[in-house]
Amino acid sequence: EAQVTQNPRYLITVTGKKLTVTCSQNMNHEYMSWYRQDPGLGLRQIYYSMNVEVTDKGDVPEGYKVSRKEKRNFPLILESPSPNQTSLYFCASSLSGQVTEAFFGQGTRLTVV
């Protein structure tokens, strides 16, 4: 089944404790991206990757890191999480960037206390 898989689905952590949210797609998509969803603000792009070893900042990259060492995986790293990073996070992939539909993962609900 074609899908984007995020893990974990739910995470509660403490300020400053490094964490990684994994994202994997099995559709051989070139483009992958991370978003955060906050009430009243819509989905905001954190980072995106057009291909392996190519990553670019989105609108809200501060406090996040990503890597794209393999085509299928695009992990999101929070080196030192803070409470303002409490949010709902989505990973998405698309076949060839901005002109093809995005497929979204199930979402990760992160709470930083």
Add this chain to the structure above:
Amino acid sequence: ILNVEQSPQSLHVQEGDSTNFTCSFPSSNFYALHWYRWETAKSPEALFVMTLNGDEKKKGRISATLNTKEGYSYLYIKGSQPEDSATYLCAFTGNQFYFGTGTSLTVIP
């Protein structure tokens, strides 16, 4: 940061009514305009991707149009059903994706 605006913010309609929503976006550096359907507790799912001015797409009772010169897209739902209740998101893409805040549709049986 580019501004993508959707209206109305929320909408309640009776079953069987037809309805439409608007997405406004910058008319420069345009790559594509996407529409997604997002049900509560699920992930957004793509409805349409449109790239050319004047594009019209249709999927069952849902259709969309695109005007890139004036920077707007309309999404139409004909004969709304309770299962159409969801948030409808549009996204403008230039170098990256810019999502609007969505229109929340509730269809009352």
